[in-house]
Amino acid sequence: MAETARPTVAVFGAGSIGCHLGGALADVADVTLIGRAPAMDVLREHGLTISAAGRAPRRIGPDRLRLATGPDAAADADFVLITVKTAATAEAGRQLAPHLRSDAVVVSFQNGLHNPDTLRAELPGRTVLAGMVPYNVVQTGPGTVHQGMPGTLMVEQAAAVEELTRLCTAAGLPVEARADIREVQYGKLLMNLNNAVNALSGLPLREQLGLRAYRLCLALCQREALAAYRAAGVRPTRLGPVPAALTPYVLRLPDALFRRLAASTLDINAHARSSMWEDLERGRPTEIDSLQGEIVALAARHGLPAPANACLTDLVHQAETAPDTLPWTGERLLQQLRSATRA
Numbered sequence: 092m093a094e095t096a097r098p099t100v101a102v103f104g105a106g107s108i109g110c111h112l113g114g115a116l117a118d119v120a121d122v123t124l125i126g127r128a129p130a131m132d133v134l135r136e137h138g139l140t141i142s143a144a145g146r147a148p149r150r151i152g153p154d155r156l157r158l159a160t161g162p163d164a165a166a167d168a169d170f171v172l173i174t175v176k177t178a179a180t181a182e183a184g185r186q187l188a189p190h191l192r193s194d195a196v197v198v199s200f201q202n203g204l205h206n207p208d209t210l211r212a213e214l215p216g217r218t219v220l221a222g223m224v225p226y227n228v229v230q231t232g233p234g235t236v237h238q239g240m241p242g243t244l245m246v247e248q249a250a251a252v253e254e255l256t257r258l259c260t261a262a263g264l265p266v267e268a269r270a271d272i273r274e275v276q277y278g279k280l281l282m283n284l285n286n287a288v289n290a291l292s293g294l295p296l297r298e299q300l301g302l303r304a305y306r307l308c309l310a311l312c313q314r315e316a317l318a319a320y321r322a323a324g325v326r327p328t329r330l331g332p333v334p335a336a337l338t339p340y341v342l343r344l345p346d347a348l349f350r351r352l353a354a355s356t357l358d359i360n361a362h363a364r365s366s367m368w369e370d371l372e373r374g375r376p377t378e379i380d381s382l383q384g385e386i387v388a389l390a391a392r393h394g395l396p397a398p399a400n401a402c403l404t405d406l407v408h409q410a411e412t413a414p415d416t417l418p419w420t421g422e423r424l425l426q427q428l429r430s431a432t433r434a
């Protein structure tokens with residue numbers, strides 16, 4: 092009997108999310124990880140280990156992954172997952188364009204609102220879909236990535252993505268196909284407004300979210316975002332235990348009450364931090380312009396102020412070039428944002 096060929100998946104941007112997705116999918120598909128040469132050397136030497144709370148770590152030996160540094164390695168892929176940071180998206184699309192099969196399905200598993208459109212512009216005629224990763228993944232050692240909280244991946248609903256969702260499910264990656272992916276992206280953006288607060292705090296997410304002063308900073312950002320969403324007619328999908336519109340109120344609760352009510356939100360690995368913290372730690376540019384920056388731009392388009400988001404954008408840009416400005420205590424950050432909102 093003829094063997095059915097395994098599906099082929101290329102992951103472009105083998106960092107935290109790329110290694111997490113590619114490593115899990117290697118059980119059910121032929122996976123090619125495309126990343127920087129030093130990162131690929133680490134994987135060649137150590138293999139890839141993926142771990143998550145409550146699950147035994149899984150090591151995927153280098154013999155079970157194709158490791159590459161150039162876009163031509165995606166030439167045979169049925170599915171191409173884009174997992175570079177936002178600033179690298181257009182370049183990723185440009186590099187992949189001459190190589191991808193015309194029927195390849197490209198899925199952006201990135202934060203922010205515009206990555207799928209950026210890819211569509213660089214990959215005319217290809218199917219490009221939006222995806223969303225709701226949980227944190229961090230590199231915890233050479234060739235090791237750890238999922239710090241539970242969650243369900245989301246992808247834009249389309250016939251072209253049905254096989255990928257089947258593969259994810261078979262690989263133990265819970266996934267939902269969503270007809271409302273735009274609203275999902277806006278819902279995720281509200282969550283991602285904490286990336287900057289977390290990065291500036293220098294603390295693990297669980298500790299930072301447990302401290303009211305930091306939560307008040309996030310609440311200020313979310314209030315401005317929700318006002319801009321209302322003006323733009325955007326109804327963000329509820330991604331957590333509380334409807335998006337109520338989250339700023341919950342964030343303002345005293346610590347003890349918040350910790351009790353938001354126990355599921357705080358079900359995070361004690362060491363997990365935001366992807367923006369990792370960027371600052373490694374001296375790389377952050378995604379701040381596609382997170383807080385989106386809110387500032389959306390608010391401006393509707394004649395609304397967004398001073399807390401603008402202030403955080405400035406502080407993160409400052410930290411990118413002057414890491415000695417870090418860390419910010421909750422009280423000092425809140426004072427800074429409050430004076431920006433009063434100015």
Ligand SMILES: NC(=O)C1=CN([C@@H]2O[C@H](COP(=O)(O)OP(=O)(O)OC[C@H]3O[C@@H](n4cnc5c(N)ncnc54)[C@H](OP(=O)(O)O)[C@@H]3O)[C@@H](O)[C@H]2O)C=CC1
Nearest residue numbers: 104105106107108126127174175179201202224227228366
């Ligand atoms: N980490 C997380 O917890 C989460 C992240 N996300 C989102 O997922 C996306 C990916 O994030 P994350 O995995 O943390 O990012 P990482 O920086 O860990 O991974 C991206 C990798 O892609 C590499 N890369 C960039 N351009 C190229 C290229 N042209 N060729 C080869 N390699 C390239 C980068 O190298 P280099 O740095 O040298 O450019 C980096 O190693 C982001 O949009 C992020 O916001 C979403 C949810 C959670």
Ligand SMILES: CC(C)(CO)C(=O)C(=O)O
Nearest residue numbers: 225226227282283365366
């Ligand atoms: C999951 C979350 C919100 C964790 O901070 C994230 O998206 C990130 O770190 O970029």
